[in-house]
Amino acid sequence: MLAEHVAEARTGLGPVNVRPEPDELAEELELSRWIADGGMDAAALEEWLPRYLDATVRLHHPGSMAHQVAVPSTGAAVADLIHGATNNPMAIYEMGAAGATIERQVVRWMLDKVGFGSGAAGVLTSGGSLANLTALLAARAHVAPDAWRAGTPSDLALLAPPSAHYSVRRAAAILGLGEDAVLELEVDELERIRPERLEDAVERCAAAGRRPLALVALACATSTGLYDDLRAIGSFCREHGIWLHVDAAHGASALLSERHRGLLDGIELGDSVVWDAHKLLRTSGLCAAVLTRRGADLHGAFRQSGDYLFNDNESVGFDLLDRALETTKTTMGLKVFLSLAWAGERGLGEYVASRFDTARRFHDLLSREPDVTCAYVPESNIVCFRIGDGDQLELRERALDGGRLHFGSTTVNGERNLRLVVTAPDTGDATLRELLQVLRGLLEPAVARAG
Numbered sequence: 239m240l241a242e243h244v245a246e247a248r249t250g251l252g253p254v255n256v257r258p259e260p261d262e263l264a265e266e267l268e269l270s271r272w273i274a275d276g277g278m279d280a281a282a283l284e285e286w287l288p289r290y291l292d293a294t295v296r297l298h299h300p301g302s303m304a305h306q307v308a309v310p311s312t313g314a315a316v317a318d319l320i321h322g323a324t325n326n327p328m329a330i331y332e333m334g335a336a337g338a339t340i341e342r343q344v345v346r347w348m349l350d351k352v353g354f355g356s357g358a359a360g361v362l363t364s365g366g367s368l369a370n371l372t373a374l375l376a377a378r379a380h381v382a383p384d385a386w387r388a389g390t391p392s393d394l395a396l397l398a399p400p401s402a403h404y405s406v407r408r409a410a411a412i413l414g415l416g417e418d419a420v421l422e423l424e425v426d427e428l429e430r431i432r433p434e435r436l437e438d439a440v441e442r443c444a445a446a447g448r449r450p451l452a453l454v455a456l457a458c459a460t461s462t463g464l465y466d467d468l469r470a471i472g473s474f475c476r477e478h479g480i481w482l483h484v485d486a487a488h489g490a491s492a493l494l495s496e497r498h499r500g501l502l503d504g505i506e507l508g509d510s511v512v513w514d515a516h517k518l519l520r521t522s523g524l525c526a527a528v529l530t531r532r533g534a535d536l537h538g539a540f541r542q543s544g545d546y547l548f549n550d551n552e553s554v555g556f557d558l559l560d561r562a563l564e565t566t567k568t569t570m571g572l573k574v575f576l577s578l579a580w581a582g583e584r585g586l587g588e589y590v591a592s593r594f595d596t597a598r599r600f601h602d603l604l605s606r607e608p609d610v611t612c613a614y615v616p617e618s619n620i621v622c623f624r625i626g627d628g629d630q631l632e633l634r635e636r637a638l639d640g641g642r643l644h645f646g647s648t649t650v651n652g653e654r655n656l657r658l659v660v661t662a663p664d665t666g667d668a669t670l671r672e673l674l675q676v677l678r679g680l681l682e683p684a685v686a687r688a689g
């Protein structure tokens with residue numbers, strides 16, 4: 239049934255998304271009855287599941303372009319089923335040798351792709367937000383080794399562009415720095431860090447009586463999908479002894495494409511890197527990597543010892559409790575591994591390249607339309623544009639009502655844009671034609687009214 243659901247979504251014939259009232263949906267799915275009475279057997283599940291699937295977002299549908307959520311590969315989906323049946327919380331080796339060994343191998347593969355040397359380390363964790371927090375904890379341990387015991391020193395600052403994902407500011411608050419300790423880096427009109435203004439940022443930091451905890455660069459930015467100049471920023475950070483954290487949650491997967499890997503040139507200068515597999519490596523959530531160039535930095539992130547799980551006994555294998563926030567951790571490595579085992583590294587690279595190319599083609603086609611403005615040429619699979627002069631948010635809301643297309647919006651250079659994230663393998667020219675037709679259909683009455 240699931241395979242049929244996916245195959246049907248891929249044809250693009252049905253809706254992408256439906257938005258029922260939650261109370262009506264709860265009724266339709268008979269939630270209260272099943273919770274109270276139980277007894278769902280295979281036959282009942284077969285009858286119930288289609289109703290559940292009807293109310294899901296069909297990520298495999300070509301019209302699904304709203305969010306940076308992976309379209310799971312068959313391999314990754316099978317991994318979820320295997321984990322669901324075996325449930326090995328493998329952060330402790332003796333609780334899941336296979337899952338732990340696979341994670342170690344997958345992390346080594348990622349470290350190698352990033353270009354970190356043999357002394358590097360990494361761990362898979364529950365999402366990019368947690369990965370950012372973990373990387374900044376490692377940075378704190380590096381800059382203020384006593385902070386775990388004595389608390390975060392009050393003179394630290396986090397240097398980050400305003401375009402950084404909100405989880406970066408959230409991490410600053412959780413770390414006890416407070417949001418006020420986030421010092422904004424100067425960016426250009428497309429929200430990319432201006433490397434030539436970094437010197438000034440460091441001076442501002444010193445003038446405020448603070449020292450940098452870390453400097454955050456984006457590869458790529460959430461809203462625009464544009465990459466910061468990692469080489470220039472990395473060289474600056476090296477020169478000034480500043481920890482560089484590269485948030486490559488979305489864009490690191492371009493490392494698998496020969497033609498696109500140059501976008502991440504200089505990533506190996508980072509002290510820490512975050513890479514979400516559940517964005518472009520086609521795994522379901524949650525699955526993100528935090529990688530550090532010096533392994534000891536990651537081991538220093540969580541400085542605990544002495545209870546029943548942290549013991550120094552010499553036993554077979556290795557534990558990951560000193561690197562990750564989770565105690566119970568799912569077998570995330572299995573998802574990446576089976577996604578790779580299905581498509582191969584080259585296959586996944588071709589998938590990423592094709593989605594980036596399609597986004598670029600969408601831009602080129604959109605730019606030819608008389609009433610469309612594209613503020614920039616896409617570098618990844620994210621395309622932003624404005625159509626007509628009207629309220630783009632309202633336009634989006636009305637376009638979503640049709641259920642055939644799902645896309646988002648963001649601000650670029652202070653202006654509200656429509657935003658497409660080209661992720662489904664079947665999203666192509668026909669999708670864009672349909673999108674333009676729907677948007678024009680909604681714009682025309684407004685034009686007529688204005689006339």
Ligand SMILES: Cc1ncc(COP(=O)(O)O)c(C=O)c1O
Nearest residue numbers: 306365366367403460485487488
């Ligand atoms: C650049 C960047 N960093 C971090 C995150 C947060 O990742 P997650 O949703 O896996 O927590 C996102 C999510 O969109 C992102 O785009």
